[in-house]
Structures are given as structure tokens and as C-alpha cells.
Amino acid sequence: MNAPDLPAAWTAVCAVADIPVLGARRVRRPDGVEIAVFRAEADRIYALLDRCPHKGGPLSQGIVLGDAVACPLHNWTIRLEDGRAREPDEGCTPTFGVKVEAGQVWLRHDELLAPIAAMRTAHCDGAACAEA
């Protein structure tokens, strides 16, 4: 059992087993909106801001299908890998760096603390990204 290489940069959140298969858990952040940590098929773990780009629905409460989640409010499908809405819908939600080591899920410490306004994804032009 190795400890993560840079302990200061990562924060342990829970064990993979603590997340339901094809489900999600919510992780508290200091400035309010939570992070949804998903467990897709074959224990692939993803982390998104828990807020749909459409009307802000809590994605953690949606149905996980493949590597995507259907928002519980209006059924937009959001890809877990890059937070983008599946076409023809448009928009994206910020993603978070996540890693799994020895069955333990870690989130990036700085991202956990960052204010929402600073969050963008590499795939997002910013304009379509949900504002706080």
C-alpha cells in the first residue's frame, strides 16, 4: 500500500467501495456547490462539479449510463470525462482531477478549495459554462 506521491497536493475523500456502482457521492467544498464523484462501469472514477450546465441540477443524483450521467431534472446527458453536454444540447460543467490508489479516491487539494468563478475546463470556451 503506497501513499500518494505528493501527499500535500491530494486530499483523500473516500474509498471506491463507498460509492455505489453506477452511482455517485457528493463531496463538500468550502464555498458551497459540491463535487459529484462518480463510479462508472469497471470502477472508473470521475469528478464533476455537482451542477448541470442547463439549470443547475445536482448531477450526483442522476442515472449513470456508460461514461455519462443523465441529469435528474431535465435529462440532459453530461459526459463524465470532460463535463460536456451530449449533443444537440450545449454546455459544460467543470471537471476535477481525481485519482485512485489502493482503492482510495483522491481529489486535488487546490481544486477542492478553488472558488467556482475560477473553474473552467480545457474543453470549454467559457461562455457556455454555467455561471455561479
Added chain:
Amino acid sequence: MNKPKLVLVGNGMAGVRALEELLKLAPDLYDITVFGAEPHPNYNRILLSPVLAGEQTIEQIILNPLSWYADNGITLHTGKTVVEIDRIRRVVRTDDGLEAPYDRLLLAMGSLPFILPVPGKELDGVIAYRDIKDTETMIDAARAHKHAVVIGGGLLGLEAANGLMLRGMDVTVVHIMPWLMERQLDDVAGKLLQKSLEDRGLKFLLGAQTQALLGNDAGRVRAVQFKDGSEIPADLVVMAAGIRPNTALAESAGIHCSRGIVVTDTLQTVTDPRIYAVGECAAHRGIAYGLVAPLFEQGKVVANHLAQMGIGRYTGSQTSTKLKVTGIDLFSAGNFMGGEGCEDIVLSDPFSGVYKRLVVKGDQLVGACLYGDTVDGSWYFKLLREGRKVSDIRDKLMFGESHLGDAGHQGQSKAQLMADADEVCGCNGVNKGAICKAIKDKGLFTLEEVRKHTKASASCGSCTGLVEQLLMFTAGGDYSAAPKKKALCGCTEASHQDVRDAIREQHLLTIADVYAALGWRTPNGCSSCRPALNYYLISTWPHEAKDDPQSRFINERSHANIQKDGTYSVVPRMWGGETSAAELRRIADVVDKYKIPTVKVTGGQRIDLLGVKKEDLQNVWHDIGMPSGHAYAKALRTVKTCVGSEWCRFGTQDSTSMGKILERATWRMYAPHKVKFAVSGCPRNCAEAGIKDVGIIGVDSGWEMYVAGNGGIKTEVAQFLVKLKTQEEVLEYTGAFIQLYREEGWYLERTVHFIARVGLDYVKQRVLGDAAGRVALWERLQFALQGEPDPWFELDKAQVDARQFIPIVPVAAALGEPA
């Protein structure tokens, strides 16, 4: 890379649609080469009429721009006609000598116009109406010339004539038959159509036989001459007297043709299984289809086969017709002429210009011809395709069903009369103009596509009928109406019924079993199929199949209703709508303790606590100490009652205790959709039992039972099922009816839609006609509910994952200032 080579001959709607379907299933399987004789990418041939009429441009009707071919790695040769298929070497050769090898060959050359064999047919100014070039020739002719004659009074001819007239020409339609569109309309509707087109300025010569086309010195046509020797002037003659499948290429390669290239149910030619044919050039079971919907169904099957999945079969299509002439509303389908053994139901209102003829044979609708009011065309078409028995709705058949809800679109029922700015979808605020624009610009053909792109009709669905009309009208009459069998979702070809049958017949017990048995295309389904499969499994095999909470919507996973801000609402159960001081006190205390912002009395006589945080849900349930109201579930919601004979001076029966008995017997009962009951103590019906899934109305001599009412999107009055004497009977009959619905209803189908599908006669036969069967149904419901837990108090037994209520808080140090 040694991918097999697929060659498509014919760059039109049928062939390219097949490629699109193939790319969806197997994007990288083939090296694809496409040959098209026209110099254009794939365009929507149906919309040539609006182009001719000046309502759209060529650019607007392109379906697949050149970039689409490039993006998908398809080699496209436009302006090249394939003239030879060498089946030994497996290559095709074009007129300019280009060769392309194939492993699989798809023929989709479409059809050729039939040119009347009369003298003068080769004169300048004599054309067919088939492609962009013909359309451009007509547009040019309309600028320079005055007199146009269209030979052929069918769909195509009338659309051509209308377009030329709108472009300023003086147009005469010559038709050999006694009325217009004789293959789609009966004589009455044909005459109505003629009158309406004459009012717009078209002229008609019916029963006229063309003998020759006469030319001038310059070799251009100048007149049309008839058998009786008479002549009319013509500077442009459009031949629209029919089409013939384009089979010359196939015939030259020795492929068997008979009224088209003869294909099997997998769209393979009977001669050479490497060669497939789809669209207007293919003859399937003796029929060459010329409409879009069948071509698209064929495309799906051929793609499935090319993708080596091999489970698709094409078994033929029923087709319907609609004329694309702005402002003229006509629809026909099936055998609308009737005949031996058929009966006609006719409505004729000359003043309003409405004519409807329905042809019934035995107890089925076999044909429909509508003029002036086609709102119900798609419903009739559906009855026809499905072959549903109509004896129980025969008296109402003529007046239509109309998919339209009662609210949200200003009472409009005819899409054509609406202005572009009028709202069609009241849920998502989509107006007519936006829908029509999306249909045109994005080349949409199906209701699903329109829902995806515009959101219209994607929420409550009450405007579905209007959107279908807009589709028919904008995309063309042959828009792809729901196919005979509708797939459950995009993950499968199987329909709801196929899935239910497979689960029962093969004794499937898990969602994974269903995926395997029916060949699901996705690894873990989607948000449409998983809840459906989960329900089918647990309702078919109670106590055997295991519930899968991750395949339920959030409401049924957290046992509360999610609200727009992510909080939840809690509705405790109050049997029959009765409560007590102690219950109300506990509720009041909970509201204070958890600072619940809103308390609301519901339409079903319950109390709704809104704005509860997810973390508080368990404690709220515990502190209230009342059973789950299942207000969040596809399950029995409420039994609404009036006070009944215990207090009411008019009451004839004790409706409150009847309601409580019913509610205690059927709560915790998951169903295809939500279920609501009501019990009234006298015919004044204060509990509104007439709009409930089961409505019981007390009368002096007993109870009347009504079923399949609905108060929602479209108000549907419940239908009388039976008169009963005792409370025990009410319980047994209600239980039996609702169990029938639980076992045979499709997921998300309310009882009203279930009965619209299977017929009230069927329900009567199962619940009234078969006493032993009724008892068995009622017993199966009781068995299913045995030991069913209350999810608010027996979380483990109900498989409620309590971890969902607790957010993870990373260790305090981690959330402090970074070191």
C-alpha cells in the same frame, strides 16, 4: 489497413440514410465509396416542390454537405454514372472508365420518370420532374415563357403545377383519369382538391389523352395535341405520369429484376448476396416503395446487416400520403376505396371544405381518406399499422383521438392555421417558426429528432400532435411516422412488448440477462431503458427478480421528490385523505425543527413539505412517523375520498372507509406509471372519481367502477367498467384491473393509454368475463405486495442506500489554508 470495401451506387436519400445508420452501428468497418450521377451531395428530394414554389432554396435542402463525406472518410464521386457491375471481379465501372472494387455493393439508384411514348417527346421544353436540374429548368422556363402543361395529375404533377403557377405561369394539368390523385384519393376528395386548386388558378383537363407534342421551327414545344384533335398551347411540358424503378444497371449484371431489383427481407438481392438494394429501385415482396418512411426503415435493416449484426428484418411498410401544396390539407392511407366486405364511415361538410372517409373491414380500420382536416391522420395511420380492433371505439372513430392535450397551445389544433410566432410547446416555449426552421435547416424527419433539437413536445408531450402536423407539413407527407414497431430506446431494436415477452418467456431475472437475451447495444443501458427494465423484472417475477435502485430515477432512489433547487419534498401517507390532531402536530413540529420553507395541501388530499435538504430526509421521515406517501414513485399515489355517508346528508355509501380499505390493500405497489384512485359516496362525485385510474362511485344499490380516467395533460373521462354490490367485490375487481395493468402495461403508459392500446373490450374480457382469471390476478397482486417494505422505515429491506443522505466532508485540515 485492410478494411472491406463498401460501394454505394446512388447518392440519394435512401442510400445515404443507410450509410448514416451503418456509421452509427459500425463507424470503422468499411472503406466506403459513393457514386452519384448528379453533381450534388445528398439532398432532400421531397423538398424540390417547395424549391420550385420559391419557398426554399437548393442550399436549404442539402442533407449531407460535402464535409459530411470527408468527415466520415467516405470517397464521393459526383457526376459519375456507374454503367457496369462486374460480379466476377467484384468491381463497378463508371461511364468515364473509373473502376472501384467492392466486397459489399449497395444499389440505390432510385427511379426514372416515365416518359409518354408520344411524338415530340424529345422537343426542347419537354422535361420530367425528378431532380435539381429539372427544377432549375422549370424555374428558368417560368422566367421566359407563359404556358405550361403538366401531364399527370398525381402527387408529383400537382406539386409541379402549383410551383409553376406560383412562378407566374399559366398552368394546365392534363390527367387521363376521371379525378386527381386517384391512387391516393377517392372521387369525392379528388373533386374537392380540384375545386380548391382551380380557385387558386390552375386549369384541369381530366380524361384527356395526349396524342402528340407539337414543336415550332426552333425545335421547342409549342402545343399539346389530344386524341380528339384539340390542342392547347404549351411552352413547357412536364411529364409527371409516373416513375419506374431504375434497374438497367442491375439487369445488365444479370441480377433478377421484376418491378424493381428483387430483394429479400435483409435487402440482399436474390441473385447475389454481396449486393444489396434499397429505396425506389428495390422491389421487396413485389413492392417498390417511393416514400421516405419505408426507405428509412429499409436503411436501418440494411445497415444492421452490413454491420454484421444480422438481427434486422424488413417486412414491408404501410404508407400514407400528404400533398405538399401550402394550404391544402389532405391525407390518405391504406385501402381508402373500400370494396367487398368493407364499410364506409363518412363525414362530409362542404361548407367547411371537410371530407373524411374511414374504411372498416371486420373490426379493423383498413383505410382512411381525409380532406380539409387531417389532424387525426397520424392516429388513423397508427390504428391501421397496428391492426388494432376498433369495434369498441367505432362510434367515436370519426371524431378522432387527437394527440393534443387540452392546454398549453392556445386551444389550437391545426398547426397550419397557426402563425410562426404562436407557441406550440407550452412547456419549453417553442413557437411554430422555430420548429419549422429546425426541421428545414437540420433536415429532421422524426418526432424524436425534433424533440432533441428543439425540445418541443419533449416534456409533457401534449403538443405531440401539433409537432407531427408540422413535420408532415414541413418535411413532406412521407415523413417518417412512428414505424410499425417502436424500439424501447436507442439501446435496442426491441419494443416494450418484446422485452416484456422475453422476460416472461425466458424467465429473465436481471437487467444483465435482458441485455444478453435481446442484444443490447450499450454496456449499461440509458436513463430510458433501465427504469423500464427494472420495473418489468420486478413486476413479472416478484420476490424473485431483485430490485436495482441504481436503475431507478432519483425520486424512487431517495424516496422523495427532487425539486428544481436540488432539495426534496416529503408527502406522508394519510389513508383515504384522513388525518388526526396528533399527526398534524408532528408535521408542524417537523416543519419548525428542519426549517421547511413551504407546506402545501395537494390535489390528492395530502400534505406536501417542500424544500427539505437531502441530509434531513431520514430524520424528517422518522420524526413524522407516518408511512411513505409514494408521491415520488410510479406507484399508487393516493386514494381520494369524499366524506361519504358517515357525515354527508347526501351520502349513500361509506366512501371514506372504502377508500381506506383500497389504499391499505394496494399501497407500495409499483406500476408502469403513477396510479390514482378515488371513491365518492354518491353520484355528485365530490372526489372527482371520473378522472382517476380507478374511480369508484357509491350509489344506493352498491358501487359503480370506472377505469382509465386522467386529469392531466389531456383530460380523459374514465369509462364505466362494472356495477358491484359489496366492498369485497370492489377490492377484488380493482385489484384485478390494476394487476392486469401492472403485468401488461408498458413503462410510462398510464391506464388511459394502456386501454387505448389494448381496448376496453379486452379489459372487460379479462376482468369481467373470466371469474377465475380475475381472482388469480387479484391474488397475484396480493402475492407481489406480501412483505413489501415501507422504504422510509425499512431502508435495508427496501434497498435504500443510506450513504446517499450523507455528503462526504474531507478532513477538516484538508479544507483549511493550504500549507
